[in-house]
Amino acid sequence: MSDAAATLTQDRQRLELSALSAPAVIFTVAMIAFPVIYTVWLGFQSFSSTGKQSFVGLANYAKLVSDHEFWNGLWVTIALYVLSLALQLVLGVWLALVLFHAKRLPGIVRSLFISPFMMPPVVAGMMWIVILDPSLGAANYILQFLGLPPSEWLASPTWVIPTFALIDTWQWTPYVALIVLGGLQSLPPSVYEAAQIDGASAFKTFQRITLPLLLPTIVTAAILRSVDLLRFFDIIYITTQGGPGNASNTLNIYGFRVGFEFFNIGYASALMLTLTAIVFGAVLACNRLRGAVAW
Amino acid sequence: MNARMFAARVALPVLAVIAVSSEGRAADFDWKKFQGKTVTFLVNNNPVAQALLAYKADFEKQTGMTLKVDGYQEQQMRQRLVTVMNAHSDEVDVFMTLPSREGEQFAATGWYADLSAMAKNDAAKEYDPAGLSQALLKAATFGGKLTSMPMNIEGPIFYYRTDIFKKCGLEPPKTIKDVEAAAAKIKACDSSVTPFVSRGLKPAVAYTFSNMLHNIGGSYIAGGKSNLCSVKGKEALDTYSRLLRDFGPPGVVNYSFQQISALYRGGRAAMSFESSNELRTVMDGGARLKDTALIPFPAGEAGQVPTVIGWGMAVSSHSKQPDAAWYFVQWATSPAVQKKMALQGIAPPRPSVANDPEYRKWIDEEPVRKEWQAALDVLATKGSSEVGYPIVANPESREFIGQAVQDLILKQKTVDQACADADKALDALIAQK
Incomplete structure (x- = not known):
C-alpha cells in the first residue's frame, strides 16, 4: 500500500471513529453544559412570588452584597468547612498510620474503620438525631455518666456547627485515611532505610520524611473533601433545616430554601453559582498547593 | 373583604349554585366516560394519601382509567411540582396541596385549574360538593375560583395525661393561663416528665403558634402592616416561647411533629400541643390509650379560635385532560371514599361522614377517639385556616414567625426586639406584589 493510500485509510478510520463517538460526546457535553447555562440564565432573571419572570441583569448578584442571610450562610459554610477539614486531615493521617503499622489488624476491624462513609447520609442523619437528642439520646447519657454536663448539641446555636463537624468527621475520616494509606504504601522504602542508618527517631522520621512525602496525597484528599464539605447539605436538612435560628443555614441550605420553598x-x-465559584476557588487553591508540594 | 366575608358573599353562593345546577346533569353522569385514559397524581406520602391510595384499584375498576402515582415526601413533592409547573409540563394532572400554606401563591401563579366549573358541569349525583366542610372550601377559594377539594380535616389539638394531672391535683385546663399554671405545677410535682411540648422548629412553629395568637386575640396583619408587635402579638410570642423555654424539652428548637409524638408516646411529656393527625402515632402501642385526654387548645382572651386546615386535591392548569383529572378528584373526595378513609383514622371533611353510624361506631370504640372527634368538631365549626400570613409569600412568612419564637426560646432577643425584627421583614414581604 502506498503512503497516500495508508494516510487515506487512517483518515477514514479517524473519521469513522469520530462519527461513531460523536453522539456520546455531544450527549455528555450537552448534559453538562445545559444545566450550567440554564442556571446562569436563571441567575439573570427575577421570579416574583406569583411566578412572573423578568430579566434583571446582575441585580440578583448585587442583592447578595446586602443580604444578611447570604453573609451568614457564607460564614457558616466556611466555619463548617475549615473545622471539618482540619479534623478529618489530622485524624485521617493518624488513622492511616495506625492501619499502616498495625499489620496484624483483623480484616473485620479494618472494615469497621471504613464503614461510616458507606452509610447513606439520610441514615446517618436519622441515627445522629436519635443519638444527640438532648432528652433521650445516648450522647448526653454518656456525658452524664462521665460526670460532665449535658449538651444541647444540634439545638444550641453555639454548638451546632462543631457538632456537624464532628458528625462529618466521624463519617469521612476513614475515607481520608484510605487515601492517605494508599500514599503511605507507595512511599519508597530506601528513604526509611537511610533514615534508620542515620539514627533518626520515629518522630523525626515522620516529621522530615513521611509528612513531606505524603503532602501531595493529603492535598488530594483535601481537594476531594473540599468539594463535598462546601456543598454539605443532607444531614443539615434532615436534622436542623438550617437552625436553630440561622446557626446552620449554610449557603447550600439557604439556596435550596430560597428556590424550592x-x-x-x-x-x-x-446563590448556587456563587457557591460553585467558591468551590472552584477552593479546588484551584488546593491544586496550586499540590503543585507546590509535589516531589 | 376578609376571608370569612368573602366566603359568605361569594364562595358559598357559588357552591350552592354548583349544587343546584349539577342536579340536572347528574342523571347523565357516566363514570366510564374517560375509560382508557391515564391520570397522573402527584402525592405527598402522608397518612391521608396512604389511606386514599389503598383504594386505587377501586377507582381504576369504577372508571376504567389508570391511576399513575408519583409519590414523594412533602417537601420533595413541592420541589417536583415547582419544576413541573415552571416548565408548563402536563406530566402531572392532579396534585395534593395545602391551601393554608401555598394556596394564595399557587392561585396567583395560575397553577390551579378552576374546579367550580368542573363541579358544575360534571358531578355525580352522590357527590354532593356542598356537603364538604364549608370552612375548608372557603380556605381553598381564591379570587372566586375553587382551587382544590378537601381530603381531610386537621388542626393542632391539646393532648394531656390524665394520670399526671390527677397525681399533681390538677383540673383539665380551660385557659392558656391554666396551661402555664399546670406546667409549673407538674414541673414541681413530677420531674421525670417534660411538662409541655409543642413545635419549636422554625418552619413548623406557625402551625401551632397561629392557634395561640388567635386565641389570645392577636392578628398577623392590621392596616396592611405586620402586627406581631401589637400588645396581643407580643403576648402570644412571649407566652408561646415561655411555655417551650421554661417547660419544654431541651432542644425544643428542633422539635416538629415527629419528636413531639415520640416524646409524648414514650410517656415523657405531660401535655402536648400537636396535630390531630398524630393520634394514630401517639396511640401506637397502646400505652397512651387509657391515660390521655384530648381537647381543642384552651381559650385565650378571644376564646377558642382553633386552627383548621386540610389537604386538598387540585387539578393542574397545565393538564391536557382536566376533565378526566376531575373525575379522579371527584371520586377521591366523594362521601363513599371519604367514609372508607375515615374508618382508617383520617378525619373526614364532610359532616355527613362524621355522623355516619359506621364511623360513629368506630369512634365510640375508644374514649380517646370520641374526644378526638369532639375536638375536630370544634375545629370544623370555629376554626380559622390562617397559618402564617395570608399573603402570597405565606411559606416565607412562616420563617420569620419561627425566627421570632426561636430568638425568644434561646433568649437571643427581647420580645420587643424579636417582634420588631420580624415585623420589619414581614412588612417587606407584605409589600411584595
Whole structure:
C-alpha cells in the first residue's frame, strides 16, 4: 500500500471513529453544559412570588452584597468547612498510620474503620438525631455518666456547627485515611532505610520524611473533601433545616430554601453559582498547593 | 373583604349554585366516560394519601382509567411540582396541596385549574360538593375560583395525661393561663416528665403558634402592616416561647411533629400541643390509650379560635385532560371514599361522614377517639385556616414567625426586639406584589 493510500485509510478510520463517538460526546457535553447555562440564565432573571419572570441583569448578584442571610450562610459554610477539614486531615493521617503499622489488624476491624462513609447520609442523619437528642439520646447519657454536663448539641446555636463537624468527621475520616494509606504504601522504602542508618527517631522520621512525602496525597484528599464539605447539605436538612435560628443555614441550605420553598428561582440560582465559584476557588487553591508540594 | 366575608358573599353562593345546577346533569353522569385514559397524581406520602391510595384499584375498576402515582415526601413533592409547573409540563394532572400554606401563591401563579366549573358541569349525583366542610372550601377559594377539594380535616389539638394531672391535683385546663399554671405545677410535682411540648422548629412553629395568637386575640396583619408587635402579638410570642423555654424539652428548637409524638408516646411529656393527625402515632402501642385526654387548645382572651386546615386535591392548569383529572378528584373526595378513609383514622371533611353510624361506631370504640372527634368538631365549626400570613409569600412568612419564637426560646432577643425584627421583614414581604 502506498503512503497516500495508508494516510487515506487512517483518515477514514479517524473519521469513522469520530462519527461513531460523536453522539456520546455531544450527549455528555450537552448534559453538562445545559444545566450550567440554564442556571446562569436563571441567575439573570427575577421570579416574583406569583411566578412572573423578568430579566434583571446582575441585580440578583448585587442583592447578595446586602443580604444578611447570604453573609451568614457564607460564614457558616466556611466555619463548617475549615473545622471539618482540619479534623478529618489530622485524624485521617493518624488513622492511616495506625492501619499502616498495625499489620496484624483483623480484616473485620479494618472494615469497621471504613464503614461510616458507606452509610447513606439520610441514615446517618436519622441515627445522629436519635443519638444527640438532648432528652433521650445516648450522647448526653454518656456525658452524664462521665460526670460532665449535658449538651444541647444540634439545638444550641453555639454548638451546632462543631457538632456537624464532628458528625462529618466521624463519617469521612476513614475515607481520608484510605487515601492517605494508599500514599503511605507507595512511599519508597530506601528513604526509611537511610533514615534508620542515620539514627533518626520515629518522630523525626515522620516529621522530615513521611509528612513531606505524603503532602501531595493529603492535598488530594483535601481537594476531594473540599468539594463535598462546601456543598454539605443532607444531614443539615434532615436534622436542623438550617437552625436553630440561622446557626446552620449554610449557603447550600439557604439556596435550596430560597428556590424550592420561597420559589425565588432566580436569586437561588445566583446563590448556587456563587457557591460553585467558591468551590472552584477552593479546588484551584488546593491544586496550586499540590503543585507546590509535589516531589 | 376578609376571608370569612368573602366566603359568605361569594364562595358559598357559588357552591350552592354548583349544587343546584349539577342536579340536572347528574342523571347523565357516566363514570366510564374517560375509560382508557391515564391520570397522573402527584402525592405527598402522608397518612391521608396512604389511606386514599389503598383504594386505587377501586377507582381504576369504577372508571376504567389508570391511576399513575408519583409519590414523594412533602417537601420533595413541592420541589417536583415547582419544576413541573415552571416548565408548563402536563406530566402531572392532579396534585395534593395545602391551601393554608401555598394556596394564595399557587392561585396567583395560575397553577390551579378552576374546579367550580368542573363541579358544575360534571358531578355525580352522590357527590354532593356542598356537603364538604364549608370552612375548608372557603380556605381553598381564591379570587372566586375553587382551587382544590378537601381530603381531610386537621388542626393542632391539646393532648394531656390524665394520670399526671390527677397525681399533681390538677383540673383539665380551660385557659392558656391554666396551661402555664399546670406546667409549673407538674414541673414541681413530677420531674421525670417534660411538662409541655409543642413545635419549636422554625418552619413548623406557625402551625401551632397561629392557634395561640388567635386565641389570645392577636392578628398577623392590621392596616396592611405586620402586627406581631401589637400588645396581643407580643403576648402570644412571649407566652408561646415561655411555655417551650421554661417547660419544654431541651432542644425544643428542633422539635416538629415527629419528636413531639415520640416524646409524648414514650410517656415523657405531660401535655402536648400537636396535630390531630398524630393520634394514630401517639396511640401506637397502646400505652397512651387509657391515660390521655384530648381537647381543642384552651381559650385565650378571644376564646377558642382553633386552627383548621386540610389537604386538598387540585387539578393542574397545565393538564391536557382536566376533565378526566376531575373525575379522579371527584371520586377521591366523594362521601363513599371519604367514609372508607375515615374508618382508617383520617378525619373526614364532610359532616355527613362524621355522623355516619359506621364511623360513629368506630369512634365510640375508644374514649380517646370520641374526644378526638369532639375536638375536630370544634375545629370544623370555629376554626380559622390562617397559618402564617395570608399573603402570597405565606411559606416565607412562616420563617420569620419561627425566627421570632426561636430568638425568644434561646433568649437571643427581647420580645420587643424579636417582634420588631420580624415585623420589619414581614412588612417587606407584605409589600411584595
